[in-house]
Amino acid sequence: xxxxxxTRPGGPNTDEWRPSRRGHGHPWLTLLAVALxxxxxxxxxxxxxxxxPAIARDLGADFAQLQxxxxxxxxxxxxxxxxxxxxxxxxxxxxxxxVGVAGFAVASVAVGLSxxxxxxxxxxxxxxxxxxxxxxxxxxxxxxxxxxEKLNMAIGIWAGTSGLAIASGxxxxxxxxxxxxxxxxxxxxxxxxxxAILLGLWVVRQSRDPDAAGSFxxxxxxxxxxxxxxxxxxxxxxxxxxxxxxxxxxxxxxxxVLGTAFILRERSARHPLMPLGLFRDRSxxxxxxxxxxxxxxxxxxxxFLTLYLQQVHGMSPVDAGVRLLPMTATFIVASPVAGALTAxxxxxxxxxxxxxxxxxxxxxxxxxxxxxxxxxxxxWFIVIGMGFGMVLVGSTEAIVxxxxxxxxxLAGGIQQTAAQLGGVLGTxxxxxxxxxxxxxxxxxxxxxxxxxxxxxxxxxxxxDYVAQGVAPVPPGAPQPxxxxxxxxxxxxxxxxxxxxxxxxxxxxxxxxxxxxxVRRGENxxxxxxxxx
Numbered sequence: 001x002x003x004x005x006x007t008r009p010g011g012p013n014t015d016e017w018r019p020s021r022r023g024h025g026h027p028w029l030t031l032l033a034v035a036l037x038x039x040x041x042x043x044x045x046x047x048x049x050x051x052x053p054a055i056a057r058d059l060g061a062d063f064a065q066l067q068x069x070x071x072x073x074x075x076x077x078x079x080x081x082x083x084x085x086x087x088x089x090x091x092x093x094x095x096x097x098x099v100g101v102a103g104f105a106v107a108s109v110a111v112g113l114s115x116x117x118x119x120x121x122x123x124x125x126x127x128x129x130x131x132x133x134x135x136x137x138x139x140x141x142x143x144x145x146x147x148x149e150k151l152n153m154a155i156g157i158w159a160g161t162s163g164l165a166i167a168s169g170x171x172x173x174x175x176x177x178x179x180x181x182x183x184x185x186x187x188x189x190x191x192x193x194x195x196a197i198l199l200g201l202w203v204v205r206q207s208r209d210p211d212a213a214g215s216f217x218x219x220x221x222x223x224x225x226x227x228x229x230x231x232x233x234x235x236x237x238x239x240x241x242x243x244x245x246x247x248x249x250x251x252x253x254x255x256x257v258l259g260t261a262f263i264l265r266e267r268s269a270r271h272p273l274m275p276l277g278l279f280r281d282r283s284x285x286x287x288x289x290x291x292x293x294x295x296x297x298x299x300x301x302x303x304f305l306t307l308y309l310q311q312v313h314g315m316s317p318v319d320a321g322v323r324l325l326p327m328t329a330t331f332i333v334a335s336p337v338a339g340a341l342t343a344x345x346x347x348x349x350x351x352x353x354x355x356x357x358x359x360x361x362x363x364x365x366x367x368x369x370x371x372x373x374x375x376x377x378x379x380w381f382i383v384i385g386m387g388f389g390m391v392l393v394g395s396t397e398a399i400v401x402x403x404x405x406x407x408x409x410l411a412g413g414i415q416q417t418a419a420q421l422g423g424v425l426g427t428x429x430x431x432x433x434x435x436x437x438x439x440x441x442x443x444x445x446x447x448x449x450x451x452x453x454x455x456x457x458x459x460x461x462x463x464d465y466v467a468q469g470v471a472p473v474p475p476g477a478p479q480p481x482x483x484x485x486x487x488x489x490x491x492x493x494x495x496x497x498x499x500x501x502x503x504x505x506x507x508x509x510x511x512x513x514x515x516x517x518v519r520r521g522e523n524x525x526x527x528x529x530x531x532x
Contacts, residue, residue, distance in 0.1 A: 024202070024203055024205060025145070025203070025204075025205040026203055027145050027146050027150065027154070029199070029203040030141060030142075030145045030203050030204050030205070031142065031145075031146075031154050031157060031158065032199065032203075033196055033199040033200040033203055033204055034097070034138040034141055034142060034158065034200075034204070035157065035158055035161035036161075036192060036193075036195055036196035036199065037097060037100070037101040037134050037138060037193070037196040037200065038134070038135065038138050038158065038161060038162050038165075039161055039162070039164070039165040039192055039196075040101070040104055040105065040108070040165075040189045040192050040193050040196070041104065041131045041134065041135060041162075041165075042161070042162040042163070042164070042165025042166045042169070043165045043166075043168070043169050043172070043188065043189065043192075044073075044104075044108070044127065044131070044169075044189065045165075045166055045169065046165075046166050046169030046170050046173070046321075047169045047170070047172065047173035047185045047186075047188075048069065048070060048073075048124075048173075048185070049070075049170075049306075050169075050170055050173035050174050050177060050185070050321075051173055051177055051182040051185045051186075052066055052069060052070075054177050054181070054182035055069065055117070055120065055182055058182065059114075059115075059116060059117040059120065060117070061117040061120075065117045065118075065121070066117075068121045068124075069117075069120055069121055069124055070124075071236050072121050072122075072124045072125045072128065073124040073125065073127055073128040073131075074128065074232065074236075074420070074424065075125075075128065075229060075232055075233065075236075076124075076125045076126075076127075076128025076129045076132070077128040077129075077131050077132050077420060078228050078229075078232045078417065078420045078421065078424075079225045079228045079229045079232070080128070080129050080132030080133075080225070081132045081135065081136055081413045081414075081416045081417040081420065082136075082224060082228075082273070082274060082410065082413040082414060082417050083132075083221050083224065083225065083273065083413070084096065084100070084132040084133045084135075084136055084137070084409075084413055085136030085137070085140070085409040085410045085411070085412050085413020085414070085416075086273055086274070086409060086410050086413065087133070087409070088133075088136055088137040088140050088208075088409030088412075088413075089140065089208060089209035089406065089407060089408065089409035089410055090208060090209060091208065092206050092207070092208045093137045093140045093141045093144065093206070093207050093208065093408070093409055094137075094141065094200065094204045094205065094206045094207070095206065096133050096134075096137045096409075097133070097134050097137035097138055097141060097200065097204070098197055098200050098201065098204075099130075099133055100130050100131065100132070100133030100134025100135075100137060101130075101134050101193050101196050101197055101200070102130075102193065102197055103126065103127075103129070103130030103133065104127055104130040104131055104134060104189065104193060105189055105190050105193030105194065105197075106126075106130075107123045107124075107126040107127040107130055108123075108127060108186040108187070108188075108189035108190060108193075109186065109187060109189075109190050110123040110126070111123045111124060111127070111183075111186040112183035112184070112185075112186040112187045113183070132413075132416075135412065135413075135416045136409050136410070136411075136412030136413035136415075136416055137409055137412065138158070138412070139155075139158070139396070139400055139408065139409075139411070139412030139415065139416075140207070140400075140408035140409035140411070140412050141204060141207070142154050142155065142158060143400050143405060143408035143411075143412075144205075144207040144405060144408055145204075145205065149343060150343075151343075151397070151401065152339045152340070152342040152343035152393070152397050152401075153336065153339040153340060153343055154339070155339055155342075155393055155396050155397055155400070156335045156336040156337070156338055156339020156340065156342070156389075156393045157335070157336055157339065158335075159335035159338075159339075159389065159392045159393050159396065160331070160332045160333070160334075160335035160336055160389075163328060163331040163332040163335060163389070164332050166328060166331075167324075167325060167328030167329055167331070167332060169321075170318065170320070170321030170324075171318055171321045171322060172185075172188070173185045174316070174318030174321060175318065176188070178318070207408075209406040209407065209409070217265075217266075217269050217271055217272055217273040219265055219269075220262060220265050220266055220269060220272060220273035220274070221273055223258055223261050223262035223265055224262050224273060224274070226254075226258045227255050227258035227259040227261075227262055228255075228417070230251045230252075230254040230255035230258060231251070231252070231255035231259075231421070232420075232421070232424060233251050234248045234249075234250075234251035234252045234254075234255060235248070235424045235425065235428045236424070236428075237251065238428050238432065239427070239428050239431055239432070242432065243432060263276065274410065274414075275407070275410075278403060278407070278410075278411070278414075281402050281403075282517050282518075282519075283347075283398050283402045283517065283518045283519045283520075284398065284399055284402040284403060284411075286398065286514055286515070286517040286518045287347070287351075287394075287395045287396075287397075287398025287399040287402065287415075287518055288395075288399055288414060288415070288418045289418075289511075289514060290351055290355070290391060290394070290395040290398070290511060290514060290515055290518070291391075291392070291395035291396065291399065291415055291418040291419050291422065292418040292419070292421055292422035292425070293355070293391075293422060293507065293508065293511040293514075294354070294355075294358070294388060294391035294392055294395060294419075294422065294511075295418075295419045295420075295421075295422030295423045295426060296422040296423070296425050296426040296429075296504075296507070297358050297362065297384075297387075297388070297426065297504050297507070297508050298358075298384070298388045298423075298426070299422070299423035299424075299426040299427055300425075300426030300427055300429065300430035300500065300504055301362060301365070301384065301426075301430070301501060301504060302324070302327070303426070303427050303430070303431075304430060304431075304434065304497055304500065304501075305324065305365070305381075306320055306324070307468055307469040308469060308493075308494075308497060309323055309324070310469070311468060311469025311470055311493075312370060312469050312490050312493065312494070323374060323377075323378075324381060326378045326379075326381040326382045326385065327381035327382065327384050327385040328385060329385065330381070330382045330384075330385030330386050330389070331385040331386075331388055331389045331392075332389075333389070334385060334386045334387075334388070334389025334390060335389040335392065335393050337389070338350045338354070338389050338390045338392075338393035338394060339393050341390075342393055342394055342397050346518075346519060346520030347393075347394035347395070347397045347398045347401070347518050347519075347520065348394075348515060348516065348518045348519065348520075350390040350391070350393060350394035351390065351391060351394035351395060351398070351512075351515035351518055352512050352515045352516065353387075353390055354386075354387045354388065354389070354390025354391035354394060354515075355387065355391060355508050355509070355511045355512035355515055356387075356508075356509070356512045357383050357384075357386055357387030357390065358383075358384060358387035358388065358391065358505075358508040359505045359506075359508035359509040359512065360383060360505075361380045361381075361383035361384040361387060362384070362501045362502070362504045362505035362508060363501070363502065363505035364380045364383075365377070365380050365501050366497075366498045366499075366500075366501035366502040366504075366505060367498070368494075368498075369494060370487075370490045370491060370494050387508075394515075394518070395415070395418075396415055398518045399411050399414060399415045399418075400412060400415060401520070402519075426504075429500075429503075430500040430501075430503075430504065431467070431500075433496065433499055433500040433503055434467055434493075434496035434497060434499065434500045435463070435464070435467040435496065436496070437495055437496035437499045437500075438463050438466050438467045438492045438493060438495065438496040439463045439467075441491075441492050441495045441496075442459075442460045442463050442466055442488070442489070442492040443456055443457065443460045445488040445489070445491040445492040445495070446459055446460060446484070446485065446488035446489070446492075447488075448488065448491075449484045449485070449487040449488035449491065450480075450484035450487075450488075451481070451484045451485055451488055456488075459472055459485060459489075463492075466489045466492055466493055467493065467496060469490070469493050470489070471485055471486040471489035471490065472485065472489065473485050473486060
């Protein structure tokens, strides 16, 4: 039996005098518990894309329903992260984290047991809410557990664990779908979450904001959730209809109105959901923008590189996942390295270097052609992985490290929200640029590849498929015609691909200048009562 001693946690945001069992509050064991919880969300980020075709076949889902398997999760996650972070500050980071892990595990198993696409979508929404509970709380737990000189390394390992899950997701999911069934892609989360819960119950120390006992800002919750929902929904619809369509424009306008109302509410609330004084800190604000831009570049490029490998080069999902391992594996290594650099020099150097590396890699990849061999790709995958690892760790430290300790949960929610919005913006804007450019050049590329002039306009109407890398070859087409259609379609796709990545490179380069505004976080309770 482990001995219990009477100890006092080392800060004002942890529970006071109480018995401490062996391992309770141990920083590295706490990091392990938190990392396992975050791993289930990281796995889910990539396994669903691999499982979607099998889900559609088994449950008879159409394309719109299949989109909701992803969009329902994304919407629930995006609108809940900041609120979940504030809940963690008020009711206890350990409690909210463990509830989130348990909820995510239950929802994952329920997805696998679902007998209809409607139930899959419902439980994916539940997964989104549960994921929102555990992610900000995990960062807040680290902030309240590690001393200042160790926090950056802990964040680096935390990020590397998430990268490991994201990297292994496509391969694990491919093997499970091919050798078992798509349900096991979701069942996999159960045992990982169970270990995280048991370890978390034993080692994680409770912490909360001692000033959060007042009434909860329910009007602020409603306004912020509605604003984020409108923004994310507008981005989702912009992928389908384009940014100029009245539907996404209406939701963008609604997001602006609701966001303004939220700001006005927070300025007058006695117990604001999000103290606006946080954003007066230049480093905090710059870190939030850089987190968004880092995920913008990663998710935008990752999504279309996957299409390039699968549709243009004809790889299976598992093969494409293996080919992308240099990117994801380097990210796993880069995150702890970035944590060490941040601990020594502050977040500014990793952020500047990371954004410059991202810009160089995206520009180099924007020069590749249809027949580019893998030897010309993988070095740039490594550069992207290194750049993203630097940006993620540096921006997270800039946000969490420059927020008061008592608002660590809220800071984690803001970081995660910025990341989610950046990912949606990346796939949306890259996709819009690619699709627009494909529409501009498709007819010329088809006729230039040898498609008869009288046939090309009809094929050009399938530009939406070509923007996904698919060649619209009619059934029974003669081989020479099929080859011409494939060549022209792939050339058009690559034109859009090159344009999107070149724009991403320019944005990453500009972001490297914004990174110069960031300074080292103090990781103290200073500011807790200074109007923040």
